[in-house]
Amino acid sequence: MARRLEITKEFIFALKESVRENDENVAIKLLGDMHAADIAEIYNELNIEGARFLFLLLDGEKASDVLAELDEDDREQFLKVLPSEVIAQKFIDHMDSDDAADVIGDLSEEKQQEVLLHIDDVEQAGDIVDLLSYDEDTAGGLMAKEMIEVNENWTILTCLKELARQADEVDEVYYLYVIDNDNLLKGIVSLKKMLLTNNATKINSIVDEDIMSVKTDTSSEEVAMIMDKYDLVALPVVDSIGRLVGRITIDDVVDVIREEAEKDYQMASGLTEDVESSDKVLRITRARLPWLLIGLAGGILGAMVLGKFESSLKIYPEMIFFIPLIAAMGGNVGIQSSALIVQGLANKTLRTDRTIQKLGKEFIVALVNGLLLAGLIFLYNFFTSDSFALTITVSISLVSVIIFAALVGTTIPLVLNRYKIDPAVATGPFITTMNDVLGLLIYMLIGRGLYAVFTG
């Protein structure tokens, strides 16, 4: 019953054979009932000619579904080798307006124009032009134009006729959207309610007016938050005066939610652009370099700090050995603290008006961790080192650095958030680097002071 298919090496091999031998029958049979998402997955296995050969075998509906599922980069590369006319008539004509706008939006200005002029269905072309005007990261950029709109004065029967008329165009119908004569959104009617209501009833007697909607300029992040929080599968989009202009479905929002989470993860890992391991060397390098430069600057600052204490290091050379420990611990604790805050802010479980309490709690957690670790390193040094000054210095420095790093890691994302800067940039290399340097400073200061006490 399931159309799902494990994509085996044997399958890929057979498919490549069919491409090499230009054997359309075998290829069609292999692709058979495969889901578009699965076909898109094997795109990476093929060269561009192979992909074109297979694409042109698929019927328009399936081919355009596959195109919509492709990675942006792969799609761009693939569309480059196709004439505008083929793009328009083989693909765009069969696509939902939101997918079509995404695809066309990635083309060059010039090619966009050409493709738009070759679309046979003028309504579709118009919808795409409308959608292209919205920012990608807003409700307008997420929404599709395909939905069933019905007038509040219609009967169920008239609504049913409208549904039948548009049934081919709108794949997934969850609700009918009820509008008045001015196109203002009045509410929604679920298909379940339609099925359970007499055909002669007027639609406005069963309309649910107590619904959520967003404006075209609502950020995609907020759209995702709303649909997630209120468990919605579809969300109507209205313009600034409340006229219905589109709807967003949950599948598009799932991508937003995942991308948001991935973005935070990438930031924390020191990647400044949305990259994948399949991207080009140049792009991956560019995404990594900014953080590494910060790390380099931090390293040079660290060298300067140590340079300032050169004389102390000469007198107490055993302090050198624990430089990596102090630096690393400051970085680790800083990341842990900031990650908790960043995540709490991202999923809205954190109340920002309780900064003092947060800091107090972080202080306690850091103190507990710090004392534990300092105790362990105290035991280690007590038994392996003959310098009691070193033993004391490392332990006290470790507690201090851990507490200090925890407070920095907690404060920085909260401050950034207050100034509307994405707190995710605070995690990862930035906080690590900062805590590295400050940790070294604390270590050297405590060391110099304590050694002076112990050695008089």
Add this chain to the structure above:
Amino acid sequence: MARRLEITKEFIFALKESVRENDENVAIKLLGDMHAADIAEIYNELNIEGARFLFLLLDGEKASDVLAELDEDDREQFLKVLPSEVIAQKFIDHMDSDDAADVIGDLSEEKQQEVLLHIDDVEQAGDIVDLLSYDEDTAGGLMAKEMIEVNENWTILTCLKELARQADEVDEVYYLYVIDNDNLLKGIVSLKKMLLTNNATKINSIVDEDIMSVKTDTSSEEVAMIMDKYDLVALPVVDSIGRLVGRITIDDVVDVIREEAEKDYQMASGLTEDVESSDKVLRITRARLPWLLIGLAGGILGAMVLGKFESSLKIYPEMIFFIPLIAAMGGNVGIQSSALIVQGLANKTLRTDRTIQKLGKEFIVALVNGLLLAGLIFLYNFFTSDSFALTITVSISLVSVIIFAALVGTTIPLVLNRYKIDPAVATGPFITTMNDVLGLLIYMLIGRGLYAVFTG
């Protein structure tokens, strides 16, 4: 039109006032049409008595929705103060079976029994007992029992009657699930198709048999992957011989997707348990300590490495200054490399049969980054240090450490993945710590060698 409401400080204040004064009318008016998800959000603002006071004002439907939206910890705490009878009749009776099973699953064995015995609706109690038998992280643990099942031999009209009969129980109906006389799942019928088909038609003439389904023991991760990849809003669950036992809706899966992404992020940030900043000090400490212990061990190893080179450090003391730079850079690069791999594995965009290519690419990216950064630090040292040996040593070490860290960061998650260990554990402090130590070793070895060359 929208029920959404910004939760202002004034609102919270007024609500607390109404609780303090035991003023039911004001409280009811304030909560008014608020969505359950919004009411759950203000739970944290109240003490346990305040929460109980408000909860008992809500009607059963709303109260149970709010309960289902609460954090697990908050819910547990709240249910502790309620007698089993109230839990059963005020909450569980009104809940969908999946939410009810989640709530009951968190109670103690003894209380579970009590609550189950107090549920009036025996069918509901039976469903919950069934659901409790599945592992939380499987399709069985995610699914609900509420769905519209119809026999393949029924006409549309009979199906409509079944829909009407169950309409109150099943909130969101997207499909009818068609089964045969043995309860085997045959396929689905969308409500759209129902609306557009004559009532006398037999349901099996319009059933869509080409659908996805999962087994009860399919992992929730795979369920999420399937629903996300194939853009499904509902997915039927069958037992080992194909009998329909439940359905999973997209809203439950969105949570799984977000939690997966958050888990990776937490791992990368050195948190070993799923913690939130609102958790107790002990729990947060416990989640952080393992990684910090690894960091401590790494620091001690680092101290040992430096100890081995004590004599070199005495001869070339300026090498000390760049110890933090080398250690930090190894850590940063390692995290970046591993993050790309971990993420690619998590969202299935990475093909694991191309290890050699991946490593080759990582090598090139690291080489480019390494040469750039080495060039910069070369210039810095060239102009600030009078030791050319140091200038050369730091630059060559930096390139080597960056390349080495990138290869380690790429290899470890791939190896872990091959042995079915979650590669997310490889990122964060673990790789940082390892690269710290190995970086130091490389630095000291190169330094000793080069100084020997330059100074004869």
